[in-house]
Amino acid sequence: MSALSTPLRAPGVGGSRGPAVVALGGGHGLSASLQALRHVSDRLTAVVTVADDGGSSGRLREELGVLPPGDLRMALAALCDDSEWGRTWSELLQHRFASDGELDNHAMGNLLIVALWNMLGDTVTGLDWVGRLLGARGRVVPMASVPLVVEADVRRDAGHGPEHETVVGQSRVAVTDGRIDQLRLVPSDPPACPEAVAAVREADWVVLGPGSWYSSVLVHLLVPELSEALHTTTARRCVTLNLSAERGETQGLTATDHLEALHKHAPGLRVDAVLADPSAVEDVGELEQAAAAMGARLVMRQVRRGDGTPRHDALRLAAAFRDVFEGVYGDV
Incomplete structure (x- = not known):
């Protein structure tokens, strides 16, 4: 038996601390959640969208018929710690080639992930091996077993x-x-990743958002088996709202509009907490009502970076998540 075929223990298991947390999303939004959550718990699972069809991911998806690796790569990079080892491997995963040839704009991490998939013939095992190499504080799995x-x-x-x-x-x-x-997936009933479903069922908390609201967050609710797990899990659920509307799919939407879009696509989903930055909320009373309609308490925390950009500060967001998980809901 080769070294790569031996059973792997998932990264972050053993001597763990904190609640079991599943974070759903993709891209920069999920990265922001994971960079914060790794300060709160080692028992993390990132469930990542697999619908990207652009850039390096789209090219690898089309050429090799694999899941698009880009959002998975970004989640793995976000779970690296702040040691020299973690920073170096995180930067390597994110490194992009610049050339006049076929390698132009390919991310090194995408090539590494796809190479392991080709060697091992198993998506989740390949991701576990990358996480092991990086010393990632958590596990990364796709939301579905096929490209969407x-x-x-x-x-x-x-x-x-x-x-x-x-x-x-x-x-x-x-x-x-x-x-x-309205959103749809093609295929409309894709097979969910079994490890993603199991993680949701076994979690203490499930975190949805922030991120591209329709194309990275709400799509998780369209995978039937994963959606059923999200609706029936005993875990509590936290929705993390964006710091601003994005140009494109959510242009002009308020914080309340974001929450109502979630409710429209998953009307039976119970939510326990909605986490929002005061600077991103136009009408607090309106947002409180929308949260209450889903069974949730509104938790207001300053989680934006101090430079004024619409990006989350990892330590501020970590403190906010800790308050949510510990039931400290009063405004501070």
Whole structure:
């Protein structure tokens, strides 16, 4: 038996601390959650969207028929600690080649992940090996076992393009203008990753968001078996709202609009806490009502970086998550 075929213990298991937490999302939003959550618990599982069809991920997906590795790579990089080892491997995963040839714009981490998948023939085992190499404080798994396509029905005001359009592909949905009415996945009933479903069922807390609201967060609720686990798990659920509306898919949406979009796509989902930064909330009373409609308490915390950019500060967000997990809901 080769070294790569021996059974792996998931990263972060053994001598662990903190609650069992599952974070769902993709891209920079999920990275922000994970960089904060690794200060709160070692018992982390990132469940990552696999619908990316652009850039390096899209090229590897099309050429090799694999899951798009980019969002998985970013989650692994976010789980590296702040030691010299962790920083070095995180930077290596994120490194992009610049050339006039086929390697141009490929991320090193994408190539490493796909190479392990080809060697091992198993997606989750390959990701576990990367996590082991990095010393990642947690585990990264895909939300589905097959590559997915995101479709969105978009409605626009008269004079601003087609009034009704179906936009196909995550990269296009993320930058679409207009109001998204409905999301779909192709295939519509994809097989969920078994490890993702098991992690949700065994979690103490499930965290949704922040991130690209439609193309990275809400898509998790469209994978039937994963959605069923999210609805029935005994874990408590925290929704983390974005610091601002993004250009494209959520342009012009308020914090309350984000929460109502979640409720529309998962009307039976109970939520325990909604975490928001005061600077991103237009109407606190309105948002409290929307949270209450889902069974949740609104928790207001300053989690934005001090430089004024719409990015989360990892330590501030970690402190906010700790308050949520410990039931410290009063405003501070």
